[in-house]
Amino acid sequence: MMNSGFIVPRLSFIIRMKALYFDGQLGLRDVETPRPGPDEALIQVVLAGICGTDLQILNGYSSFRGIPGHEFVGRVVECQNTKWIDKRVVGEINISCGECEFCLWGLGRHCSQRTVMGIVNRDGAFAEFTVLPVFNLHEIPDSIPDEAAVFVEPLAAAAEILEQVTIRPRMRVAVLGDGRLGLLVAQVLHQERAQVMLLGRHPWKLDLAHSWGINVSGLGDEHLTKRNFPMVVEATGSPAGLEEAFRLVEPRGTIIMKSTFHRPAQFDTARLVVDEINLLGSRCGAFGRAIGLLEQGRVKVDQLVSRTFPLEEGLAAFDFVKKTSPLKVLLQVAPA
C-alpha cells in the first residue's frame, strides 16, 4: 500500500449509508456518508451502545439534531495517515480546539469550543460510518473483543472518579443506582479495594454485583446508618438520588455526582455548609485507563449486555431500553 499522503480511496464508492437520525423524532434514514478531513478518519462502526444520555437527547437534552451515539467500536477504513487503516478503534467523544488552556492541560473534554460526538453539534455513531479526528482514536488490543471494547467510553466515565479523588483501600463508598453506570462505577471502585456498597432497586442487577463480591442493598434502605459514608457516588439518574446521597454522606464527606438531570435539583444548602460536604460533578474520562482495566480483566462487562439489535431495528432497541430498564443494549452495525 502506498503511504503517499493522498487519501486512500478504498471505500469512497460508498456515498450513502444507513443511520439513526434525530430531528425531534428518531428515525432510520438513508443519509450521505461523511467525508473525513485531513486529520480525520472514516470509521466503519461495528458495535454501538445506547446510553442514558441518548435517551435524554430524545427528550431534548442539549437540543441535539443529527445522528446520536457516542459509544462505539469500529474499524478505520479511510485516513490520510495510512497507519490507521484497518485498525480496530474506539474514540474519545469530545472534539476540542487543541489550543486553549484546557486543551493544553490535556483536558480537551472541557474545551469551550468543543463539539461532542452524537451530543453537541456533531454526528455520532448510530450509523454505518462515522468520522473522528485521528487525535481522538485509541487502538483496541486484540485481547479485547468488540463486545467489551464498546464499553470503553462508559467505563472511562466511571474511571474518571479515580482522576478526581483519592480512593483509599477499605474506604467505605456507597454507589447509588444499579444501572449500567452504577455497575461500572461499583466495579472500578471495588478493584481499587474500596469497600463498596451498591444501592439499587433491581434485585437481578444487585445479584450480579453481588456475584462480583460487591456488597449490595436496597436504595432507600432505612437500616443503613445515616451519615456514615465518607464517599457517595450518585448514579441514579434521578434528583431523589441526590437526597439519598446527602442522607448517607458523613460530615466532611464527598458526593460524586454522575447523573445529569434534565430538570434543576433542589438541595439543602445548610446541610452542605454545616457538614462541609464536597459535591463534585464528574463526567467523561480518559480512555487509556479504561482500556487498561479491560485488558487486565479488572472490570467485567460481558454480563452487562442485555440485548443486541441490528442497526435497522434501532427504534425497537430504543423502545426496549425505555420499557424494560435493561442493562446495556447494543446496536450491531457491521459484522464483527
Added chain:
Amino acid sequence: MMNSGFIVPRLSFIIRMKALYFDGQLGLRDVETPRPGPDEALIQVVLAGICGTDLQILNGYSSFRGIPGHEFVGRVVECQNTKWIDKRVVGEINISCGECEFCLWGLGRHCSQRTVMGIVNRDGAFAEFTVLPVFNLHEIPDSIPDEAAVFVEPLAAAAEILEQVTIRPRMRVAVLGDGRLGLLVAQVLHQERAQVMLLGRHPWKLDLAHSWGINVSGLGDEHLTKRNFPMVVEATGSPAGLEEAFRLVEPRGTIIMKSTFHRPAQFDTARLVVDEINLLGSRCGAFGRAIGLLEQGRVKVDQLVSRTFPLEEGLAAFDFVKKTSPLKVLLQVAPA
C-alpha cells in the same frame, strides 16, 4: 491565690445577670448566672459580635431557644484550673463529645453529639456571663485589642477555606458578597497572595476592600468573563449568589459555599456534572490560625466595626443590623 483545685468563689455572689434571650421573640431578661462544671470556665463577656447566623436564629434557624451569641471576647472569672483565672479569652463554639472519630481527628466541630454556643442547645454570649469548657478556650495575646479579638470566630470561619483547599499565589478567586464574612474571606485569600476579585452591591464596602489593595466589582457585573475563575467563594447569604457563582466558575473549578440559606437552593446539576464543578461547603474554622492572622496584622478588622451598643440596647442593635446592612455591630457587655 490558692491553686488547690477547689472552685474559686470570686464572683459566685453574682447569681443573676442580664442577657438577651430568644424564645420566639428576642428580649432583654434578668436570668440566673450559669455555673461552670469541673472542666469549664465562667467567663465575663466584654464584647460580643452580631452575626448573620444570629439574624437567622431570630427567623427560626435551628429552632434555637435561649441566649444567642457566639462571637465574643471575655475574661475568665471562675475556673477549677486556676491558671485560667483573669485570662482574656475567646472560645471555640462547638462543644463536642471528645470521644468519637471526628473528635479524635481534631474535628470536634463535626461531632454529631455537639452543642453549639448560642446556636444549638447551649446558651451563648449575649449576656454578662457565659460558660465554656476549658478545652474550647484560647488566650488572647496582649497585642490584640478586644475590638479585634471579637473577630476571631468569624475570621476563623473565613480562614477555614485554607484548611480545605490549596490557594496558589496569583490564583484568580472571586468572592461574592461584600458583607462582614465576604470582607474577611477576601482579606484572608488576599494575604495568601491569591488574585482576589470581591463582588458586592455596596460601594462603600467595596471601597474599603479596594483600599486594602483588593480588586472589586459589582455583583452581577455582565462585563466579567463567564466561567473564568478557578475558584469562587459564595458569601452573599442569598440563593442568587449560588447562581452567580455557577456563572463565574470555570470548568473543573471550585465553588466554596459559606452562606447557609434558610430555604433550599436550586441549581443546574447538568452544569455541575458536565463542567465537573466542585461545590464545597465551608463552616467554622480552627481559632489558632485566626489569632495568628490578627497578631501578625495580616488581616484588618478595625474598619469593620460599624457601631457598638451596650448590651442593654441589644434590641436596638439588632434593629440597626436589620435595617442598615452595616458591617459588624458589637455589644459592649462589660467595660474593657
